[in-house]
Amino acid sequence: MYDIRGLNEECGIFGVWNHERASELTYIGLHSLQHRGQEGAGIVCANGEYLFGARGMGLLTEALSKDQLVSLREFPHAIGHVRYATTGGSELSNVQPFLFKSHRGDLGLAHNGNLVNAVRLREALEDDGAIFQTSSDSEVLAHLLRKNKSSDRKTRMKSALRQLKGAFAFVVLDEDSLTIALDDHGVRPLMLGKIDDSYCVASETCAFTATGAEYIRDIEPGELITLSDDGIDFDRYTDSEKPNMCSMEYIYFARADSEFRHTSTYTIRKSLGKQLAREMDVDADIVIGVPDSSLAAAKGFSEEAGIKQEQGLLKNRYVGRTFISAGQEARERAVRMKLSPVRDVVEGKRIIVIDDSIVRGTTSRFIVKALRKAGAKEVHMGVSSPPLKNPCFYGIDVSTHAEIIASQKSTEEIREEIDADSLTYLSVDAMHDVYHSYGSRGQCDACFTGNYPIEIIDQVLPQEKDLKTKGV
Incomplete structure (x- = not known):
């Protein structure tokens, strides 16, 4: 989801139709x-007559109280959303799912992704009389749906979706249907499942495992699925299909037990580590992975290189992910709280540290420093992805070049910055080879290569903006 003030987030959605325990x-x-x-x-629920919802700030257990959950218990249809936000975006009004009321019926909406033409659409809608209740781009879809005068629900939905540009995975709930839509590039993941006789949808298959649902398949780019009492309807809102799922989903965001096209993220990450071992010529005593998202890559590296893997870093499970922590000071504090070396494992050893990515360099710098303080003889850094050089406009919290160390410094300069003995990134070609070997039909690698598959309409890239400001 994207806040029009320039804030990017990574979110998760879930929905289920016609189940007696829908809210649960x-x-x-x-x-x-x-x-x-x-x-x-x-969570927003429906019962065939009206919609009712509850939402709050913080973790799920903090955001929704027991009393709120009890109030949703009798509803057979539901959608839900968990949200990341950055500074200025942490407002209850922006927490999803949104619930809209009108004389034409209730509407619940949850969105993962980032619309790149939301500002233009919003301005046009406001000029036409629309009044927005949030600063989120997700609200644009609701206004487009209400503006369309067609009596056919699917016609309204297709017309609205065709006006959107960017990355989006939507679940839309009304009194008598749940609609699922994915953008024509499929940038954000979205999965179809089934529990008992009811269909469900989720951002990742780990949600199916937790609920006991069967993972059916990945939802395809440009696909439009409608769940109702009539059953399930498969359709498309566009003939265009250009698969470009976000590479960072494979590398970092998705949980290791989640699957893409019936292959676990763990397996993919392990193969990325194997590829890195073929490209990294370093002799060492042990390999350690940065927990948790890099452990699979470290396992693959260890197996390919023939170097023993050890648990040299421990993670505090009660600290959130620093990649999207708001503010550099907060990120540095979170890293210190989150990771600590095991002295008995690393002391006197030549160590290869495997991490999945380096964004700002905060975590890598701390890890190298902490390992040396714990007695490591050498610290070599291996990254199971290419250098992340460019901002993302499709739903990840890296929105300017100034936030990204590899856009400002060479690999050698980054090595010096983090004080590692060596630094090796996985090549772009090797990354693509791994993805294609597991059935991927295309990835968005804009953060690595600068090749944006979807035109950035509302805002120019920061470097281009600087040139325009200077009159170039």
């Missing part, structure tokens, strides 16, 4: 997706 299943599904959003959560 949605809560459980959202709990398994908590890694995708820790600053707000909500």
